[in-house]
Amino acid sequence: MTSPASGDGQPDYAPIPPSARGVTPNEQGYYVGRVERNLYWVTDGVYQAAFLATPDGVVLFDTPPSIGHNLRRAIDEITAAEGVTNRVTHMVYSHHHDDHTGASSIFGSDVVRIGHEETRRLLLRDNNPARPVPDVTFADSYTLEVGGERVELSWRGPNHTPDNIYIHFPDHDTLMFIDVVNAGWVPIYNVNLSEDVPGYMAAPDIVLSFPWTHFICGHLGRLATRDDVLVHQQYIADIEASAREALASVNPVPYYVAGGENFWAGVKGHLNAVTERTAAPVIAKYTGVLAAADIAEFTYSTAFQIMQSLRLDRGPSGPVHP
């Protein structure tokens, strides 16, 4: 799309593909739907949380502040209809990030909070009363049993954050894993604002190694499918292949010559050229397939991170001086 910016100053991006559209929130700004049996998901259209409504209490999975008090309304609506208690007895943190946990404290202190041991360490560091630290922590795996239901929590290494865990509901055919795959949409800036790029790139294989039909990925307005994970994986694999090609084919010498004694100007010229060459074919391929692929900053900054990870994590970063 090369048409000029529209009146609101936004460039004219490609239309959102139908596959990226989600549910419509109600007048209060939330949608709550059944995932399977007594497992429900809640969204405001951009963020997602989930809860199990058991006879012994509600188990809440994440508390995005953008949904906030609508979590309480969604739980009250469902538990009243199902005739079970609306008391939240347990809460699970997917990871420590505030945009997925910042409404935790509105459920009070009489809740058992569960999270990875690294989540506890990071929440102690961040020292935010809106996000009480977990009371129960684990290193590798933890089985939560409440009201006859079973949830398997596991940590399989750092990815988006050092503490991001897999939340498997084996009796609900569902996996919850946040901030790696965005159903129908590209990752936002810098591989979805992730800290460990090789871990981020490896995570979808782990996601697919669990048995599930429904996937709660944390963002946008619908649940994800196994096909969504495959499309995301292909987008990342295409960026990786394109970055390898660009690293091998862009000649750095002219950029360093042009930079003269300003070495960092040479670095900028070279790496920008590699990033542009990496991103361009991927933007062309995925525009109309994954929503917002044509927001160049997103694919460009993700391409930059992956290209840097290929150089710095895997190597070689450059030729060895003879």
Ligand SMILES: [Zn+2]
């Ligand atoms: Zn996050």
